[in-house]
Amino acid sequence: MKKHKKNRNVAIVGIGQTHHSSHREDVNQPEMIHEAVELALKDAGIGIEDVDALVHGNMELFEMVHQPDLWHVIGTGGYGKACYRVTTGGTTGATIVGVGDNIVASGLHDIVMIIGFEKQQEGHTTGGITNMADPLWARNLQTGALTGATAEKTINEFGADRAKRAAMRLRVTLDKHASLNPHAHRNFGLDYDQIDDLMVNSPQLVGELRLIHMCSQSDGAVAIILACEEKAKKISKKPVWIRDHVTVHREETFNMFGINENQEVTHHNAARKLFGRNGITNPREYFDVFEMYDPSSWWGLDWLREFLQLEGDEHLKMVENDEVSINGSFPLNPSGGVISTNPIGATAALRVAEAALQVRGDAGAHQIPREVKHALASGFGGTFWTVLFMLEKDLDWQEAE
Amino acid sequence: MTEENKHCYIKEGKLALPYQYFAGRIGSKFLVSLRDKKKILGVKCEKCGKVFIPPRKTCERCFEDISEKWVELSNEGEVTNFTVVRTDDKHHPRKAPYVLAMIKLGGADTPIAHILDGVDPDSVKIGMKVKAVFADKAVNTMLQIDRFEPVK
Amino acid sequence: MAKYFDVSVEDIFNTMEARFRVEGAKGVNAVLAYDISGDGGGKWLVEVRDDSVKVAKTDDLSGFSVKTSADAETFVGVNIGKIDGTQAFMSGKIKIEGDMALVAASAKMFTRYSLPKKSAVTVQGIFDTLVARFQPQNAAGLDISVGYDITGDGGGQWTAVLKDGKCALETGLRDNCAVVNSVKAKDYIDLILGKLDPMVAMGSGRLKLKGDMNVAMQLPKIFAKFEPPKEEEEQELIVIKRNISVDMKYSTGPVMGKFFEGLIEKKILANKCPKCGRMQVPPREVCAECRCWAGDMIEVGPSGTITLIEIIYYSSPDPLTGETRETPYAQVHILLDGIGKEETFWHLLKNEDLADTKKGDRVRPVWSDNRVGSVHDIIHFERIRD
Ligand SMILES: [Zn+2]
Numbered sequence: 055m056k057k058h059k060k061n062r063n064v065a066i067v068g069i070g071q072t073h074h075s076s077h078r079e080d081v082n083q084p085e086m087i088h089e090a091v092e093l094a095l096k097d098a099g100i101g102i103e104d105v106d107a108l109v110h111g112n113m114e115l116f117e118m119v120h121q122p123d124l125w126h127v128i129g130t131g132g133y134g135k136a137c138y139r140v141t142t143g144g145t146t147g148a149t150i151v152g153v154g155d156n157i158v159a160s161g162l163h164d165i166v167m168i169i170g171f172e173k174q175q176e177g178h179t180t181g182g183i184t185n186m187a188d189p190l191w192a193r194n195l196q197t198g199a200l201t202g203a204t205a206e207k208t209i210n211e212f213g214a215d216r217a218k219r220a221a222m223r224l225r226v227t228l229d230k231h232a233s234l235n236p237h238a239h240r241n242f243g244l245d246y247d248q249i250d251d252l253m254v255n256s257p258q259l260v261g262e263l264r265l266i267h268m269c270s271q272s273d274g275a276v277a278i279i280l281a282c283e284e285k286a287k288k289i290s291k292k293p294v295w296i297r298d299h300v301t302v303h304r305e306e307t308f309n310m311f312g313i314n315e316n317q318e319v320t321h322h323n324a325a326r327k328l329f330g331r332n333g334i335t336n337p338r339e340y341f342d343v344f345e346m347y348d349p350s351s352w353w354g355l356d357w358l359r360e361f362l363q364l365e366g367d368e369h370l371k372m373v374e375n376d377e378v379s380i381n382g383s384f385p386l387n388p389s390g391g392v393i394s395t396n397p398i399g400a401t402a403a404l405r406v407a408e409a410a411l412q413v414r415g416d417a418g419a420h421q422i423p424r425e426v427k428h429a430l431a432s433g434f435g436g437t438f439w440t441v442l443f444m445l446e447k448d449l450d451w452q453e454a455e
Numbered sequence: 456m457t458e459e460n461k462h463c464y465i466k467e468g469k470l471a472l473p474y475q476y477f478a479g480r481i482g483s484k485f486l487v488s489l490r491d492k493k494k495i496l497g498v499k500c501e502k503c504g505k506v507f508i509p510p511r512k513t514c515e516r517c518f519e520d521i522s523e524k525w526v527e528l529s530n531e532g533e534v535t536n537f538t539v540v541r542t543d544d545k546h547h548p549r550k551a552p553y554v555l556a557m558i559k560l561g562g563a564d565t566p567i568a569h570i571l572d573g574v575d576p577d578s579v580k581i582g583m584k585v586k587a588v589f590a591d592k593a594v595n596t597m598l599q600i601d602r603f604e605p606v607k
Numbered sequence: 608m609a610k611y612f613d614v615s616v617e618d619i620f621n622t623m624e625a626r627f628r629v630e631g632a633k634g635v636n637a638v639l640a641y642d643i644s645g646d647g648g649g650k651w652l653v654e655v656r657d658d659s660v661k662v663a664k665t666d667d668l669s670g671f672s673v674k675t676s677a678d679a680e681t682f683v684g685v686n687i688g689k690i691d692g693t694q695a696f697m698s699g700k701i702k703i704e705g706d707m708a709l710v711a712a713s714a715k716m717f718t719r720y721s722l723p724k725k726s727a728v729t730v731q732g733i734f735d736t737l738v739a740r741f742q743p744q745n746a747a748g749l750d751i752s753v754g755y756d757i758t759g760d761g762g763g764q765w766t767a768v769l770k771d772g773k774c775a776l777e778t779g780l781r782d783n784c785a786v787v788n789s790v791k792a793k794d795y796i797d798l799i800l801g802k803l804d805p806m807v808a809m810g811s812g813r814l815k816l817k818g819d820m821n822v823a824m825q826l827p828k829i830f831a832k833f834e835p836p837k838e839e840e841e842q843e844l845i846v847i848k849r850n851i852s853v854d855m856k857y858s859t860g861p862v863m864g865k866f867f868e869g870l871i872e873k874k875i876l877a878n879k880c881p882k883c884g885r886m887q888v889p890p891r892e893v894c895a896e897c898r899c900w901a902g903d904m905i906e907v908g909p910s911g912t913i914t915l916i917e918i919i920y921y922s923s924p925d926p927l928t929g930e931t932r933e934t935p936y937a938q939v940h941i942l943l944d945g946i947g948k949e950e951t952f953w954h955l956l957k958n959e960d961l962a963d964t965k966k967g968d969r970v971r972p973v974w975s976d977n978r979v980g981s982v983h984d985i986i987h988f989e990r991i992r993d
Contacts, residue, residue: 076693079844082479085512102518118474118851128515177474180921189468189857191889194982195938195953202917206966242698251699257707259921266697305895309887309950311915311940462864464980471852478845486845595845 058298058331063449064158065286065293066410068098068167068279074239074395076175078273083122084129087171087275090400091131094167094277098289102131105279106163109138109153111146112172112399115182130169143186144349146170147276147402148299148433148441154280155296164282165289170400171275179271179398192306200268202261203311204352209262212367218262220370222249224386225266225351225393227379232390234380234420239272239395267351267393274397276404283449294410297451299443300328306438320440321360321432328442329363332451337362338384341444342426343412345405347434348391358386361432361442380422388412388420402433406443413447478595481522485510489599493589495528497563505564509597529561531586531606536566539576548598552576558585558603569597573604609647611683616647619686619720620662623653627660631715637706639713640671645679655716673705686720728835730757730792733799734765734776740831741774749829751822754784755795762792769829786818799833859980862892865904867980875908875972877946885949908943910971910991914951915940916964937961939988941970954982957989964990 070093078086095102108130110123123132123139130137138157142149147170154168180197187193208217226246232238244252256266286293302324310317325337334340346361348354358378359369372378378386387393389408392401409429411417427448433441478486481498488494499506500514500521507514512522537556540547554571556579571585583605590601608615620641632655639653650668654661668674677685681700684690695701703710734755746769753767766781767774780787790798794813797803808814816823859867862878866889869876877886880894880901887894887901894901917938936958940951956964957973964970970988978984 079477079846080480082477082482085479085481088512115472117476118472118849119476128511128513131513131518133515133518173477176476178472181472185470185472189855190466190859190863191982192953195955197917197919197921197938200919200921203915206915240694240697242694244698248699255699255702256697257703257920258918260917260919265921266699309953311951311953313914313940313942313948313951460861462859462861462868464859464864464867466857466859466981468855468857469852470855471850473848473850475846475848478847480842480844483843483845487843596847 060159060298062159062161063283063286064155064280064296065283065290066278066296066406066445067165067281067286067290067293068094068096068100069277069407069410070094070097071237071276071400071404071407072274073237074272074274074397076239076270076272078173078175083117083119083171083173084126086129086173086273087126087169087277088129090171090275090277091129091167091169094279098279100165100279100289105131105135105165105167107136107138107157107166108132109140109150109157109166109168111140111142111150111168111170113141113143113146113182115185116177116179116398117173118177130167136163141399142435142439144347144398144435145402145433145439145441146399146435147404148347148406148431148443149301149402151278151280151296151403151406151443152299152301152441154278155299158280158282161282164285166280167277168280168403169275169277170397170403172397172399172401173273174271174397175273197260200260200263201311202259202263204350204356205262205267208352208356212370216370218253219249220373221267221351221355222253224355224373224378225252227373227376228348228351228354228387228391228393231380231388231420232394234388234418235390235394236418237274237395238390239274239397240270241390241394242266263350263352269349269392269396270394272395272397274395274400276397276400276407278403278407278410292414292416294413295446295449297444297446298328298332299441300324302327302440302442304438306436319360320438321357321434321442322363324432324440324442325361325363328444332444334444337430341384341428341430342424343385343388343409343422343429345387345389345409345412345429345431346391347402347405347432348387348393349396349434351393354386354391354393357432357434361430380420385422388417388422390420402435402441405431405433406445409443409445413445481510481512484525486595486599489589490593490595493530495530495560495587495600497526497528497560498522499524499526506562507565508560508563508567526562528563531584532558532560532563532566532603534571534579534581534583534585535559536581537571537579539579554579556585556603560587567597569600570602571604572602609645609679611647611680612687612689613722614683614687614720616643616649616679616683619683620651620653620664622720623662623717624660626717626720628716628718629658631712631717632657632660635709635712635716637672637709638670639709640668640674641682642668642674642676643679643682644676648679648682660716671705673703673707673709675710676702676704687722688719728796728800730761730763730795732836733796733833734763736833737765737767737830738774738776740833741769742829742831743772743774745825745828746774747772751785751819752781752783753822753826754780754787754818756780756787756789757792757795758789759791759793762795784818786816786820786822788823789815789817800835860892862890862902864980866890867984869904869906870984871978871980873909873972873974873978874906875943875952876904877907877943877950879903879905884947886946887950888943888946888952905945907945908941908952908972910969911941911943911946911952913939913964913966913968913970914942916956916966918961935961937964939964939970941988954985955987957987960990 070090072089150168154166184196187196226244229244232241256264302320377383380388409431412426429445431443497506497508498510498521502517535557543551556571557566559566585603587600641651685692749769755765764780766777877888878890878901882897937956939956969991972985
């Protein structure tokens with residue numbers, strides 16, 4: 055089996071997340087972060103003095119405060135430590151885990167805590183995203199992260215009824231998953247018999263992208279502690295190994311809307327690279343769970359195809375046949391996904407955290423009902439920017455060389 | 456003008472967005488006390504003994520939860536440092552010139568930055584005794600203390 | 608009348624005129640219709656005309672500006688804050704037809720329905736703690752019964768039997784009471800809470816004592832003071848609301864600068880990658896795929912073919928003002944004539960064309976008379992209908 059060589063092996067040894075909600079008037083930003091930091095330290099069984107470095111991230115235009123890493127020190131525990139501040143849009147949560155992975159693997163630091171957060175109730179999410187666009191042109195046209203383009207593309211390809219039904223079925227499935235996750239922000243108690251109703255009656259945002267398809271706007275934070283192999287084995291009984299991660303970036307794609315059929319999107323590119331250099335030929339077979347960054351049900355549906363390198367209508371079938379449900383053959387977002395919980399700067403890190411909990415067997419009510427050895431987690435943001443992680447239960451892939 | 460920058464222009468723009476900030480339980484208790492009781496509260500870290508203002512959940516050095524360790528501070532204190540703001544900006548709280556001072560209140564270990572009024576900017580001195588003057592209306596920010604003035 | 612969380616649907620509508628806020632309804636001219644299903648439901652029309660409101664139960668909901676449909680429990684729950692409105696709306700338990708913005712606006716037009724405040728202390732609650740408050744050391748040698756005749760709403764009759772240093776409570780009044788206290792329930796609660804002075808109560812006849820006055824005088828010692836259950840005082844949580852508005856300046860650079868010069872002359876300029884040949888509009892200094900300088904400017908369009916229409920129902924704030932734009936409106940991605948196949952041009956569609964324009968239709972720019980070199984030099988694109 056092929057392997058991607060890392061300087062040192064890196065494991066996740068501690069995970070902490072807040073409850074996610076749109077009502078966190080009871081805490082300010084550093085206090086909310088501190089909740090996640092304390093839980094992660096407790097989970098790892100170490101103190102803040104054991105942590106060598108912090109990687110802190112969110113999207114600052116969402117709260118309209120700047121240099122939050124500085125004034126969050128009272129919540130992060132960063133006094134006197136090496137701190138890195140990373141902000142890469144919606145991808146932030148994944149990029150901070152990636153930075154953590156890199157600085158531990160490189161030998162620079164042994165134990166690193168990554169912290170992602172967002173308090174979206176404090177800002178205007180759609181306005182914030184709009185203001186990130188090019189001020190001379192796109193800023194005057196953009197509508198945040200809302201677009202009906204993928205809906206239109208899917209409808210053109212598979213017909214309106216089948217496409218709308220599949221997107222809504224995925225929405226209901228993930229709502230059912232969210233109902234099992236006590237940390238999830240939104241859970242509506244949806245059922246499959248509501249599909250016909252919601253397809254028509256859920257209010258439209260842009261084109262066929264409806265309110266029910268779109269992710270929530272949450273307040274919440276997550277902290278993940280990473281350690282080098284030597285320390286990880288001492289700290290944790292169940293270290294989860296970050297086997298590899300890949301980041302793929304590209305020029306913005308607004309200028310290809312409606313004509314992008316032949317463009318390789320970053321998700322496809324990232325998955326191709328990651329699977330290729332690790333010798334994964336059949337990802338659907340190999341991975342036991344996938345925590346995908348799914349900002350809307352239309353994207354979640356379409357991206358299943360891109361990540362898994364599927365042809366034709368395979369991705370629709372996976373949803374139609376309930377393969378993606380928690381009891382199915384390829385569980386997608388047992389946590390409920392981004393669509394239920396979306397504190398943006400934390401969101402992509404939550405994908406890694408939730409995938410790691412699945413590998414540990416510690417996900418609780420939303421633990422998938424069979425052993426999880428190999429997990430996939432993705433981050434997405436900006437105008438196409440993908441980070442993709444593969445996590446392993448056992449440190450055994452290198453021996454196969 | 457060179458050939459290269461002949462086509463370069465400056466376009467005026469704006470970045471306008473609504474936002475809000477949640478003070479949280481600890482911050483709210485502090486602000487409500489300023490507003491309703493005209494009393495300044497701090498929190499004390501029992502490990503290192505420091506009294507912090509504004510209050511916060513943790514001591515940044517000891518990383519202890521100190522959110523319940525309230526202490527009442529004096530409304531008077533002394534100037535530990537200061538500067539005179541001599542430029543005007545729409546985001547500034549006063550017209551220039553005005554004094555921005557670091558003030559350590561009685562009972563506190565950390566100074567706060569605030570406006571020092573009622574004194575000629577050129578006669579402010581480090582060590583000067585000052586007292587808080589509270590705003591009449593609800594402000595719900597640090598400007599609930601409207602300004603500091605010298606103790607006569 | 609069916610009640611949910613102690614409130615009926617009628618309660619909500621009957622108090623609506625009283626809850627109307629003139630300052631929140633300035634300039635509003637709308638008819639809000641409500642179709643509430645289930646037990647205690649019905650149909651109501653709420654007519655808001657600037658500074659007045661009329662609420663009427665009806666059978667005919669026609670002519671509404673916006674209609675809200677929900678089951679009675681959900682409707683009451685949302686109105687009194689027991690059910691999350693967004694959650695109910697998203698999950699389909701509340702349906703809204705017509706001008707959605709009015710629903711959000713109605714939160715400003717009416718103050719929230721508040722439950723009539725109930726006293727947390729009840730007569731029953733006071734007697735429930737009586738035995739526990741008994742102080743045997745102050746009742747040594749007593750062998751008596753004390754009667755309580757509490758009249759009015761929430762009242763009742765009780766007898767405290769004191770014997771051998773113990774206290775037993777019975778309901779009803781024994782005949783052999785040493786003393787009987789007669790008082791209205793409300794006054795009794797006030798006496799116990801110390802809000803009503805016993806002497807004043809007796810003097811004014813609101814508290815009547817029948818029997819042995821000496822026993823009556825000892826009662827405050829025999830029973831410890833009643834401590835009302837502590838109400839969790841809700842802490843005021845401060846939320847600061849602001850609008851940030853920062854003046855900014857942006858440099859066009861020579862490439863975007865030439866593009867803007869073109870717009871002033873009603874020309875759309877693209878630039879071409881010398882390596883892969885793709886065109887970019889608006890032009891970018893480099894081709895990000897070939898990583899090379901793309902300097903040549905070529906005039907394209909101005910007409911083109913739509914590749915995607917995005918109809919916006921939920922709009923973001925205008926970055927210049929922070930104000931929310933009116934919806935619906937449409938954005939179009941256009942393949943301009945002469946551009947090749949790799950690059951669409953992003954702009955707005957004329958509102959009048961919104962209803963019948965589709966992918967593949969031909970459009971042309973409508974130029975502003977006041978062109979300064981900005982995205983707004985083109986007002987929008989309009990459909991070519993020849
Ligand atoms: Zn301390």
